[in-house]
Amino acid sequence: MKLKFVICLLLVSSLFLNAQSTNFNMPIVDDDVIFMENNGVVAVEAEYFNKQSKSEIRQWYITSKDAVSHVGRDDDTHHHSGASNAAYIEILPDTRVTHSDKLIQGENFSNKAGELGVLHYKVRINNPGRYYVWVRAFSTGSEDNGVHVGLNSEWPEHGQRMQWCEGKHKWTWESKQRTKEVHCGVSKEIYLDIEKAGVHDIQFSMREDGFEFDKFILTKDSSYIPKDEGLKVTTLWPMQSYYKQIAASNIENKTLPIDDFPIKGTGFYKHAGGKWLGINPNKQKEAETSTSFTFKNGSYDLVFVGVGENDGQSEFKILINDKKLGTFKPPLSNDVFEESENNNGLWENVKLKKGDKITVVAKIASADGKEWARARWSGIVFAPVGKGKAIIKTPFKSNIEVVQNSAPVIKAPAGRIAIVADGNSPDPDDLGGTAVSIALLRAAGLENRLVHYSHSCDLIRNQRISESAEKERHALMQSSCDVTARRWGGFESITFLDAKWQKEKTIKDLAHAISVSTAEDPLWIIEAGEPDIIGFALKAAPKEKHQFVKVVTHHSANDDAGDFYEWQDILDFGVEEVRIPDQNIKLKVKLEDWDWAKNHPDPRIQGIWIQGKLAELDNIVKFQKGKWDCSDAGMVLYWITGATNGGLEQGNVDDVKSILLNYIEK
Numbered sequence: 259m260k261l262k263f264v265i266c267l268l269l270v271s272s273l274f275l276n277a278q279s280t281n282f283n284m285p286i287v288d289d290d291v292i293f294m295e296n297n298g299v300v301a302v303e304a305e306y307f308n309k310q311s312k313s314e315i316r317q318w319y320i321t322s323k324d325a326v327s328h329v330g331r332d333d334d335t336h337h338h339s340g341a342s343n344a345a346y347i348e349i350l351p352d353t354r355v356t357h358s359d360k361l362i363q364g365e366n367f368s369n370k371a372g373e374l375g376v377l378h379y380k381v382r383i384n385n386p387g388r389y390y391v392w393v394r395a396f397s398t399g400s401e402d403n404g405v406h407v408g409l410n411s412e413w414p415e416h417g418q419r420m421q422w423c424e425g426k427h428k429w430t431w432e433s434k435q436r437t438k439e440v441h442c443g444v445s446k447e448i449y450l451d452i453e454k455a456g457v458h459d460i461q462f463s464m465r466e467d468g469f470e471f472d473k474f475i476l477t478k479d480s481s482y483i484p485k486d487e488g489l490k491v492t493t494l495w496p497m498q499s500y501y502k503q504i505a506a507s508n509i510e511n512k513t514l515p516i517d518d519f520p521i522k523g524t525g526f527y528k529h530a531g532g533k534w535l536g537i538n539p540n541k542q543k544e545a546e547t548s549t550s551f552t553f554k555n556g557s558y559d560l561v562f563v564g565v566g567e568n569d570g571q572s573e574f575k576i577l578i579n580d581k582k583l584g585t586f587k588p589p590l591s592n593d594v595f596e597e598s599e600n601n602n603g604l605w606e607n608v609k610l611k612k613g614d615k616i617t618v619v620a621k622i623a624s625a626d627g628k629e630w631a632r633a634r635w636s637g638i639v640f641a642p643v644g645k646g647k648a649i650i651k652t653p654f655k656s657n658i659e660v661v662q663n664s665a666p667v668i669k670a671p672a673g674r675i676a677i678v679a680d681g682n683s684p685d686p687d688d689l690g691g692t693a694v695s696i697a698l699l700r701a702a703g704l705e706n707r708l709v710h711y712s713h714s715c716d717l718i719r720n721q722r723i724s725e726s727a728e729k730e731r732h733a734l735m736q737s738s739c740d741v742t743a744r745r746w747g748g749f750e751s752i753t754f755l756d757a758k759w760q761k762e763k764t765i766k767d768l769a770h771a772i773s774v775s776t777a778e779d780p781l782w783i784i785e786a787g788e789p790d791i792i793g794f795a796l797k798a799a800p801k802e803k804h805q806f807v808k809v810v811t812h813h814s815a816n817d818d819a820g821d822f823y824e825w826q827d828i829l830d831f832g833v834e835e836v837r838i839p840d841q842n843i844k845l846k847v848k849l850e851d852w853d854w855a856k857n858h859p860d861p862r863i864q865g866i867w868i869q870g871k872l873a874e875l876d877n878i879v880k881f882q883k884g885k886w887d888c889s890d891a892g893m894v895l896y897w898i899t900g901a902t903n904g905g906l907e908q909g910n911v912d913d914v915k916s917i918l919l920n921y922i923e924k
Contacts, residue, residue: 286306305343316464352402381460382458385912394472417449558608560605563636563638565597676781692735699898700749701746713755782810784810796831811835812840847887848886849874855915
């Protein structure tokens with residue numbers, strides 16, 4: 259049987275919700291809570307650590323509206339009001355506040371990662387690779403602005419000495435590494451190389467005491483910069499009760515789960531593995547249990563969390579100090595059991611004092627006199643005044659399955675597509691770009707919409723590349739086209755043309771595609787190289803057809819590189835310009851970001867990786883070294899996902915991966 263998981267946001271366990279200690283240094287999530295990476299990114303609230311280690315000298319303490327710790331020296335004020343989830347953690351005591359305070363190695367300062375105050379978080383990585391680490395912190399001085407990050411009890415160099423200098427006195431995202439040369443840190447140098455998929459222990463350790471930690475994000479996108487509170491937190495949590503989910507919907511909730519009510523001698527018994535209390539109708543028809551209100555004096559919205567049953571409407575009576583607050587009857591359900599907002603009773607603005615006696619009296623009922631409902635319930639939630647109505651509407655996501663590979667939606671616009679690429683110029687990136695473009699069209703089921711593909715459109719050789727090297731590029735580009743098309747299939751009706759060596763044929767072929775264009779069937783031309791071939795084809799095609807041509811471009815390097823036509827000349831034909839952001843930003847990446855293709859068992863995926871690797875091995879230009887570049891394919895990705903109607907203007911490797919692997923798996 260396929261294991262299902264609950265996806266829930268901002269999950270907090272009943273341990274924290276019921277905490278009575280003033281030292282909030284214990285985990286507030288169950289040990290089996292796992293934070294899930296999806297599409298190359300994962301966010302985690304700092305207070306959701308599952309354990310602390312090496313905490314004899316310094317420990318991390320939670321701060322929120324109702325969680326304030328007093329542990330030695332801590333000079334600054336609390337900052338929970340601006341924190342994500344209205345809570346954060348701080349490592350205490352804070353004995354080195356200013357530079358004049360004595361620095362004690364191994365006590366209030368540690369330049370050795372993993373030595374002091376280690377936090378542990380369970381994170382499931384579905385897409386291995388390099389993850390850049392962002393942390394949201396609050397720094398008030400010069401001695402509370404550093405931390406270390408590690409992986410599975412290892413502390414790599416690029417996880418050490420995370421540093422903040424800017425953004426003082428406010429919650430600030432940063433991902434910089436302090437070096438001897440740059441004390442305020444170097445960008446993009448804090449990262450973890452996670453080589454295998456699975457659950458990993460992401461760890462943070464103290465560098466300076468007094469560090470205030472709100473949230474962290476791991477992302478494969480080196481250009482990503484978090485804003486405000488950052489991404490929402492998504493967790494995997496083995497199937498648990500509806501009560502825990504509703505109780506966790508607001509961090510300020512206080513709870514009395516059924517585990518806090520006595521059972522012996524009450525008439526109740528634990529049902530469904532301890533998820534509910536209920537009454538055995540063969541023994542009695544009523545039951546009563548009481549416990550003490552253990553939280554601070556004040557007013558609350560009281561939410562009683564019951565269970566709907568199809569055998570009858572049981573009645574629940576709530577008493578405070580033996581005085582009736584009210585009664586509640588969950589409606590008859592269609593299913594045997596039902597947990598939802600309709601089965602939650604609500605009393606608003608209830609005044610309570612610590613020590614008040616809370617009593618639940620339950621009476622079973624029958625709809626037909628034969629079968630009896632068992633008055634099942636799971637607990638009481640005490641919410642902030644005014645929040646009760648929202649609490650009872652918390653959706654129960656017990657049947658949601660985790661989708662590991664959610665691909666972008668394919669919704670190509672009307673019309674056909676033509677691609678004009680170079681690849682014979684000094685930049686070899688078109689090898690990978692061509693392979694990815696062809697594969698994307700096939701995976702999207704749009705191979706029949708491709709009506710023209712030409713390569714080597716640099717009609718006059720650049721002196722940076724020798725004549726023999728250029729001939730090699732022509733051959734490699736033709737191979738990238740033909741081999742990829744053959745392996746993926748579906749392109750039997752198209753001939754991949756060499757624009758320079760088959761110039762007239764190429765111009766004629768593209769001109770024909772232009773000449774049959776209409777308002778209902780426009781032609782989208784992907785400018786993945788110099789504009790000359792496009793200009794010659796437009797000149798050869800009927801002028802009245804130019805209005806039905808849309809030219810997609812992403813980089814001025816192509817626009818301005820023509821030997822016969824400049825970009826303005828192309829626009830002067832009356833075509834529509836479709837300009838999107840530079841695709842190099844997210845599609846020119848480090849080689850290891852394509853290891854998933856290198857190591858994939860399917861030869862189609864491996865073949866694509868080979869093309870990009872050939873470009874990286876090229877010895878003509880140096881800026882391709884260490885990079886896997888399919889940037890021009892970003893325009894095809896934009897087109898197949900909607901183009902001007904919501905297409906991905908900044909697609910990334912994970913988008914490409916998802917589309918291709920979804921197709922392969924099918």
